[in-house]
Structure formats: structure tokens, C-alpha cells
Amino acid sequence: MNLSTTLAQQLARRPQRVALLEQIAVQGSITRAAKAAGLSYKAAWDAIDELNNLAGRPLVERTVGGKGGGGARLSAEGERLLALYKRLESLQARLLESAESEQDLELLGRLMLRTSARNQLSGRVVAIQPQGRNDLVEIELAGSARIQAQITRDSTEKLELTAGRGVVALIKAGWLSLQALSSPADPQLNQLEGWIEQILPADDGPSEVRIGMASGLTLCALVEPELLAKLGLQGGDPVRAQFAPGQVLLGTPL
Template sequence: MSLTSALTQQLTRRPQRLALLEQIAVQGSITRAAKAAGLSYKAAWDAIDELNNLAERPLVERSVGGKGGGGARLSAEGERLLALYKRLESLQARLLESAESEQDLELLGRLMLRTSARNQLSGRVLDIQPRGRNDLVKVELAGGAHLLAQITRDSTEKLELAPGRSVVALIKAGWLRLLPLSEPADESLNQLQGRIEEIFDAADGPSEVRIALASSQTLCALVEPERLAQFGLKPGDGVRAQFAPGQVLLGTAL
């Protein structure tokens, strides 16, 4: 999915994210930028992670624990996107003015659906191997990591997948199984290695674990506190996130 399609949809559908990028450029602090954009600190981090994951290169460069709750600034790519979006705003206004009816706008909204999957990672198709009525699609993520997605042949054809095609891999947070790097890997599963960046505990359910990958993309996993305690996992620890090829959904630009 191209930078101007996936990310522009995110910013168009969620204007607070554009405000967040603008405030990061001004404030240089995640905490201050979040407050100015009307977001909670955690929501700001979630937004930054999702935007960075969709981009081929990070839009926001950050440092945990800096002045004001964590320093942050726009990368050159982020500055370019912000400038591009401001140019697109005038074009968008002209497009909406040309819509003949409210039904036209409703149709556009249905074509740009949101997803409940917390992990949305941009990548490119490397290979497609037939597996009966299914296909095993090999995807290269930003930074060079690979994963496999098992989808139906109909889905492959509907998405017009082929080597070199840009895609977004969607993985629900509850599908990720975390293990310390010292534990043996299950070779039948996808493996993404990273470092635990932050853990958000919940009083009545699994903890939310934020994992920084070497590619600067971020994974979010929902993990029961008992499992975290079993392996003594804490921020700063290296972990392996495992998930089955059948638990990867693929999306492409419209």
C-alpha cells in the first residue's frame, strides 16, 4: 500500500493524527503534543506506532523517558508527508464539493473501512506458493523481516497479488504468542523478534505489551499477566512473537 494511499486515509479518517504530527513538529514532546491534539499519552503512542508501521520509513523518531514524558520529532519522511497532506487538503475540499449527493459520500466511507486489528505492518509480496485451495504468501516487511500469510486462492486473485505488490499485513494482538529469546522457536510459526518497550497492565484482563522491532515498526500483543510472570518478561527484554500463517490477513490499496 502506497504512502499516499494508506497513510492519507489514516489521516483523513482520523484528523487528530494529523494534529498530533503537527504538534510533534512544534512541541518536540509526545506528552505535550498529545495534550495539544486532544489525545491521551497512550493513544498518542498507539497512533505513532500505527503510522510508523504503515510507512516504509518511520514518520516519527522518538526517545522514551525524555523531557515531558518522551522526546519526539518528525523524520524527514514525516515532514514530507505533513507537507503533502496539507496540499491534499485543498484537493479534498474540492472533491467533496463536487459530490452530487450525500449517498456519494456514504459510499466513499464504506470503501475506506477501519479494521480492529491492532498490528498493521506494511510490506511487499516476495513469493506465492500454491497449497491446495489456499496460497502461502511470503511478505517482506520494512527492515527485511519476513512472514507468511495463508489465504484462499480466491483472496489472492481478488487482491491481485503478485511478487512486488505492496500489501499491509494485519495481525490481531491476541494472536501473538510471546516467548523470551532463550526459549526454542516453533519453526512452523512466523517469528518476529523485538524488544519489549512498554507494558500496560489491566485490572480485569490481559496486559498490553508493546514490542519494538528492529525495523522501527511496533507490535502490540495481549498477554495474560501469568504468562509474563512465568517468563519474567519486563520492559527492555528481547522477545519472539510467534503466530500462525493462517492468523495473518492481507490488505491492498483500493
């Protein structure tokens, strides 16, 4: 597993996430690790889902049975990530020492932007198909799943996209539409299949639906409770998430 620039930035900007992984290794429990790292249980799982997606494989594994009824532990990839992060910290310290002024550091901070998109999926460009002034970029995610992003030709050139280039696909939770696998898929839309891991209802808005995928990635969708009831979807059900290529934003490591 390579420590991608995007994943490294996530850890560097949010040291609580490193603390969370360290505490999972020590505590063997998400609940106890979250408390020790100063995070809520939900925030801990949000962090784990995002880091798993950027890494392209699970960093945390659930354990079943044993004293207390089970818990969690770092996967081999998670353990390696922590070791790599320690090396990154050393390199980062050397980089900061080489900065000539405070303005240099402020510039770096402006370049490393955060995003509000809940779904950040790491992948690589497979092909780029011209479509007038736009390009249709085909991306392979972890587990060989493929999606398409429609972006302008200027964006393709600005991001220096070519086959084999690593990218992060950003998809807002509200852009995902869900349907049962028994329903016909729309061939014009991207399709990602999985199962409903959890439904988190809200008192004054759409429910948050977490979708697990066989690759270990996790999607987050926002769906109105009435629509969930109409679709008959509940925890554990297989589900298909659909979204248009134009609703996929792309980013590349700096």
C-alpha cells in the same frame, strides 16, 4: 517515502493524528503535543506506533537531554509526510467537489473500512505459493523482515495479488505469542524479533505488551500477567513474537 493509500486514509479519517504530528513539531514533547491535539498520552503513542508501521519507518524520534530532560521531534520522513498530507487535502477537496451526490460520498465511506486489528504492517508481496485451495503469500516488511499469510485462492484473486504488490498485513494483538529468544522457534510459525518497550498492565485482563523492532515498526501483544511472569519477560528484554500464517489478514489499497 510514498504516501500510501492506507496511510493517507488513516490521516484523512482521523485528523487528530495530523494535529498530533503538527504539535510534536511545535511542542517538541509527546505529552504537550497529545494535550494540544486532544489525545491522551497512551492514545498519542498508539497513533504514532500505527502510523510508523504503515509508513514503514519512524515518523517521530525521541530526543535525549536538554531542558526538561528530552522530548520528541518529527523525523525527516515525518516532516515530509505533513507536507504530502497538505497536498492530499487539496486533492481530496477537489474529489469531494466532483462527487455528484451525497450517495457517492456514502459509498466511499463504506468502502474505506476501519479494522480492529492493532498490528497493521505495510509490506509488499514477494512470492505466492499454491497450497491446494489456499495460497501461502510471502510478504516483505520494512527492514527486510518476512512473514507469510495463508489465504484462500479466491482472496488472492479478489485482492489481485502478484509479486511486488503493496499490501497491509493485519494481525490481532491476541494472536501473538511471545517467547524469550533463548527458546527454540517454531518453524511452522511466523517469527518477528524485537525487544519489550513497555508493559501496560490491566486490572481485569491481559497486559498490553509493546514490542519495538530494529526496523522501527512496533508490535502490540496481549498477554496474561501470569504467562509474562512464567516467561520471565520484562521491559527491555529481547523477545520473539510468533503467529500462524492463517492468523494474518491481508488488505490492499483501494
